[in-house]
Amino acid sequence: MAKLEEIETEEHGETTMSIKMRRKKKKYSIIIPTYNERLNIALVIYLVFKHLQDFEFEVIIVDDGSPDGTQDVIKQLQNVYGEDRVLLRARPKKLGLGTAYYHGIKHASGDFIIIMDADLSHHPKYLPSFIRKQMETGASIVTGTRYVRNGGVHGWNLIRKLTSRGANVLAQTLLWPGVSDLTGSFRLYERKAFEDIISSVVSKGYVFQMEMIVRASRKGYHIEEVPITFVDRVYGSSKLGGSEILEYLEGLVYLLITT
Amino acid sequence: MVEKRRIERRGEDRRRKVSVDVNRRCKKDRSNSLQVIVVLTMKHILKIMALVVVVAGLWIGLLQTSVVPRSYTWLLPVYLIISLGCYGLLMVGIGLILFPTCPQEAVLLQKDIVEAKEFLTSRGVDVGSD
Numbered sequence: 001m002a003k004l005e006e007i008e009t010e011e012h013g014e015t016t017m018s019i020k021m022r023r024k025k026k027k028y029s030i031i032i033p034t035y036n037e038r039l040n041i042a043l044v045i046y047l048v049f050k051h052l053q054d055f056e057f058e059v060i061i062v063d064d065g066s067p068d069g070t071q072d073v074i075k076q077l078q079n080v081y082g083e084d085r086v087l088l089r090a091r092p093k094k095l096g097l098g099t100a101y102y103h104g105i106k107h108a109s110g111d112f113i114i115i116m117d118a119d120l121s122h123h124p125k126y127l128p129s130f131i132r133k134q135m136e137t138g139a140s141i142v143t144g145t146r147y148v149r150n151g152g153v154h155g156w157n158l159i160r161k162l163t164s165r166g167a168n169v170l171a172q173t174l175l176w177p178g179v180s181d182l183t184g185s186f187r188l189y190e191r192k193a194f195e196d197i198i199s200s201v202v203s204k205g206y207v208f209q210m211e212m213i214v215r216a217s218r219k220g221y222h223i224e225e226v227p228i229t230f231v232d233r234v235y236g237s238s239k240l241g242g243s244e245i246l247e248y249l250e251g252l253v254y255l256l257i258t259t
Numbered sequence: 260m261v262e263k264r265r266i267e268r269r270g271e272d273r274r275r276k277v278s279v280d281v282n283r284r285c286k287k288d289r290s291n292s293l294q295v296i297v298v299l300t301m302k303h304i305l306k307i308m309a310l311v312v313v314v315a316g317l318w319i320g321l322l323q324t325s326v327v328p329r330s331y332t333w334l335l336p337v338y339l340i341i342s343l344g345c346y347g348l349l350m351v352g353i354g355l356i357l358f359p360t361c362p363q364e365a366v367l368l369q370k371d372i373v374e375a376k377e378f379l380t381s382r383g384v385d386v387g388s389d
Contacts, residue, residue, distance in 0.1 A: 042384050046375040076384040120368065147354075152361030165354040169347055175303065218303065229364040257304050 028057040028131065028188075029110030033100035035063070037118040038070045044116075045077050045086060047124040055131060060107055061118075062100040063090045098208045102198060105191075113194045115187050122186040126228045130188040133226050140193040140221040143179055143213060144186035144228035155232030167248060171210070174256050178217045179225060182210045186228055193221055207251030211259075218259050314339075 030048065034041055041061065048059060063070050074088045089107050091100070105113060114130065116122040122144070130142045146153050147168065156164070171182050183206045189197075193216065203211045216223060301309075321332050376386045 039386060042379050042386050043372055043375040046379055047371060073385055080379075080382045080384060120372075123364070123368065123371075147359065149359055152359035152364065154361050154365045158355075161355055161358050162351070165358065166351050169350045169354065173347065229361040231361075231365050231368050256307075259303055 025056050026112060027110040028052075028055060028112045028114055029105075029108035029191075030057060030059045030114045030116065030127075031062065031101055031104035031108065032059065032116055032118050033062045033064070033097055033104070034066065034070055034118045035094060036066045036068045036070060038066070038068045038073050040120050041070060041118050042073050042077060043120060044118055044124060045081065048127065049081060049085075051124050052127055055128075058085050058087060058108070058110060060087045060089055060104045062104045063088065064094045064100065065090065065092050096204050097206075098198070098201060098204055105194065105198070108191070111191055113189045113191055115185060115189075117185055121230050121232055123229065123231070126186070126226065129226050130186075133224050134188055134190075137224050138222070139224040140190045141213075141216055141223045142188040143181065143223060143225055144184050145179065145181035145225045146184060146228060146230045147180050148225070148227045151227035151229055153230045153232065163245070171252060174252055175214055175259075177214050179213055179223060181225075182213060184228075185209045187213075197221075203251060203254070205247065207247060207254075210251055211255060214255050214259050 032041070032044065045059060048057075061074055063074065071088060071090055074086065078086045078088065087107060089103060091103060101115060112131075112134070114127065116124075126144060130144070133139065133142045145151055153161070153164075168180075168182070171177065175182075185206070187209075197212055197215050197219065200215055201208060201211045213223070318332070318335055321335070322329070325332075379386050
């Protein structure tokens, strides 16, 4: 690293310290909450390691006491990839998504936090595009969006698409969030932005994701989007019933009033 | 030794002068930017209520000055709400027609899964299906 002169002034806007930090390689912490993802988590880890070969990263898996043996598979993965890169930080039982991220970040050592799902609906091949977008634009948050032209969804029937689109239009009209995909959970955050926002979020489930991005938008963080494709639940089942719709509407009203 | 100390002191004075200038400039801009900051940091619900108040004011103004015949003016809010609803439905419809899909991604994903399973079983990771 080049030695810099002791006499630098604040006119240049940068001190020795910040130039040194810029030159240091950035580390990315990927937090993946899991519950009963015994098969999918192994596939996800393989793909993450395949696509992030040029970057420094760690994967933190927050497992909520899965009864199907997910943690055993993770321990086998640790033997293959190393315990310094695949971290298992388990919890005794299902304690919720928001607290899972909170738990994960306490063990994270990266400059950036990436969150994604364990069920292969988020393909790790998009991770480099998140990182590149952040480096190009200097954004604090990069969020994946399924609803733009280069993105897309596979495995949804017409009713599902209708509810998704209706929900999106409603949220855009009421909240003016500045992003096209509010409930997406494939995102990259700067570490301090993540810690700042998560401290003021109280919602659970997917409303948590909405609240994170809306609060980030209100606080003025620079948010960028990248298109991602979403292949719904290869193994397993996902439900969208009346209670989810009600939860969504309650979340919208809550965000409308409190942000 | 003396030369070095003189250079350091000059550097210090330069830094102090720059920081004083920046403070002075900040105080001048503060009053202008204060108004912008108030709008930007207003709660979202207040922004919407402000918009509603403006629209209501316009409506009452129209009622008072009777530029447009009274009977129409009374129904304007209803027209507004109906047109908003129609716009919403149009947006949903257009979005549904133009909903981006990616059937090829499912095929690619299956290929990735096969590749992953091969590698992992060769390294002793249990990838049997649930």
